[in-house]
Amino acid sequence: MVVYSFYIFDRHTECIYSRLWARQPDRPISSGPPPSRPISTSSTSSAPITLAPTNELHPPRRSTRLSAQDDAKLIFGTIFSLRNMVRKLGGPEDSFISYRTGQYKLHYYETPSSIKFVMLTDTQTLNMRNVLHQIYVNLYVEFVVKNPLSPVEHPGGEGVANELFELALDQFVKGVL
Amino acid sequence: MVVFALIIINKAGGLIYQRDFAEGLNKLSINDYLVLAGTFHGVHAITTRLHPLHNHSPSSQSAIETRPDPPSGIEVLETENFRLQCFSTLTGTKFLLFTEPQQPNVDKIVGRIYELYGDYVMKNPFYQLEMPVRCESFDRKLVQYVRPLNSR
Numbered sequence: 343m344v345v346y347s348f349y350i351f352d353r354h355t356e357c358i359y360s361r362l363w364a365r366q367p368d369r370p371i372s373s374g375p376p377p378s379r380p381i382s383t384s385s386t387s388s389a390p391i392t393l394a395p396t397n398e399l400h401p402p403r404r405s406t407r408l409s410a411q412d413d414a415k416l417i418f419g420t421i422f423s424l425r426n427m428v429r430k431l432g433g434p435e436d437s438f439i440s441y442r443t444g445q446y447k448l449h450y451y452e453t454p455s456s457i458k459f460v461m462l463t464d465t466q467t468l469n470m471r472n473v474l475h476q477i478y479v480n481l482y483v484e485f486v487v488k489n490p491l492s493p494v495e496h497p498g499g500e501g502v503a504n505e506l507f508e509l510a511l512d513q514f515v516k517g518v519l
Numbered sequence: 520m521v522v523f524a525l526i527i528i529n530k531a532g533g534l535i536y537q538r539d540f541a542e543g544l545n546k547l548s549i550n551d552y553l554v555l556a557g558t559f560h561g562v563h564a565i566t567t568r569l570h571p572l573h574n575h576s577p578s579s580q581s582a583i584e585t586r587p588d589p590p591s592g593i594e595v596l597e598t599e600n601f602r603l604q605c606f607s608t609l610t611g612t613k614f615l616l617f618t619e620p621q622q623p624n625v626d627k628i629v630g631r632i633y634e635l636y637g638d639y640v641m642k643n644p645f646y647q648l649e650m651p652v653r654c655e656s657f658d659r660k661l662v663q664y665v666r667p668l669n670s671r
Contacts, residue, residue, distance in 0.1 A: 346571035364571050416565050423562045431544045432600040439598055444591035445570040462571050
């Protein structure tokens with residue numbers, strides 16, 4: 343059982359906390375300028391010549407690599423769409439628990455105040471919904487909500503990534519697995 | 520053991536077949552089903568890109584036998600009320616089967632439905648590729664197969 347990453351999204355759809363456990367050596371931390379599309383050089387017409395200088399400024403990078411922020415946005419888009427789909431089909435009381443692909447499994451838990459907890463694990467992992475609930479009750483509420491210095495909302499993740507919360511989360515995830 | 524519904528999505532993300540077998544899911548209008556199929560198609564594409572390890576880094580090695588499987592999108596989605604099994608064929612057609620959360624052997628059921636699709640839709644000379652499935656014999660065989668599962 344391996345936990346790859348963990349995300350918290352607030353009710354304004356913003357990613358207020360993300361934590362990666364898996365090693366990703368060759369991924370950029372921040373999203374720089376978007377990599378330019380690799381321009382085909384096999385074309386024989388003279389038109390692509392004007393595009394060549396920009397190609398040298400931004401060397402073509404493998405477009406399969408996404409930055410961590412882009413990942414968070416994609417994950418939010420996915421869970422948002424799936425949650426809406428599930429509510430449409432299963433009624434407003436239904437809630438989406440997890441999905442699994444051939445490579446990983448995504449677990450989802452939403453609090454009544456629509457803070458969304460997302461965890462990516464390997465495919466063998468069983469239901470982690472209660473684990474996410476425990477993280478909310480025992481860690482998030484204790485160390486973030488009850489922290490007198492932390493703001494009520496967390497624009498840009500302010501106040502969430504405090505030392506106690508991170509330490510406790512690390513221990514909790516290691517202890518559970 | 521209940522199989523609620525079957526949806527077939529073509530490789531462009533269009534809905535080509537939708538059928539309910541049992542009560543349990545909300546009834547949607549045909550427009551909503553079309554939107555749902557398109558949404559699922561998009562989400563399925565995104566989920567193939569979200570793999571946190573990225574260990575399938577493209578390498579220039581020519582050995583075909585060392586090439587890993589391409590990343591797959593959603594295979595199973597679980598909710599409180601139902602379970603969605605998605606079977607994506609090599610040609611990109613997606614079969615979505617909605618069942619009860621505890622339904623066993625769903626992959627076998629989907630495989631059998633795919634066989635029926637091959638026999639009664641693809642071998643139908645009047646069926647146009649990528650168009651909505653309107654084949655009476657497919658409908659009949661499908662209901663014949665699923666009804667005993669639901670009444671078991």
